[in-house]
Amino acid sequence: MRAVVQRVKRASVRVDGRLVGEIGAGLLVLAGVASNDTAESVEWMAEKVVSLRVFDDEQGKMNRTLAESGGAILCVSQFTLLGDCRKGRRPSYDRAAPPEAAKSIYELLVAALRARGARVETGVFRAMMDIELVNDGPVTLLLDSEKLF
Secondary structure, eight states: OEEEEEEEEEEEEEETTEEEEEESSEEEEEEEOBTTOOHHHHHHHHHHHHHOOOEEOTTSOEEEOHHHHTOEEEEEEOGGGGOBOSSSSSOBOTTBOOHHHHHHHHHHHHHHHHHTTOOEEEOOTTSOOEEEEEEEEEEEEEEEGGGTO
């Protein structure tokens, strides 16, 4: 599983012009599901996201977690994160999980984030989405569970 995590002042997602998810301060998590992802990679990703110390403390140092900051998560599925651009001009998505499997793993991720106490808003799986965000910092991190297993 691969995720781009951005600290945001606010973020929202719309489908066909309709607001489907919105948060104030917190994290925008763009999550790509690989064909070899398991419950173990989901648990690792969820724990990593909620434990990241990327919010400022009283001294202005990134020393607080999502829970300590009172923030929320907007989690959006994004299979293009698994795109391989090493050859040619068109990305290959061979590593991405098929839609049915990806949806199950993505839903496990959302549930795992919520189980850890995070308020989580989502997009709509497989929909064309318009995502708006105000990046705070900017703080943007790339997490990849495959690098660990």
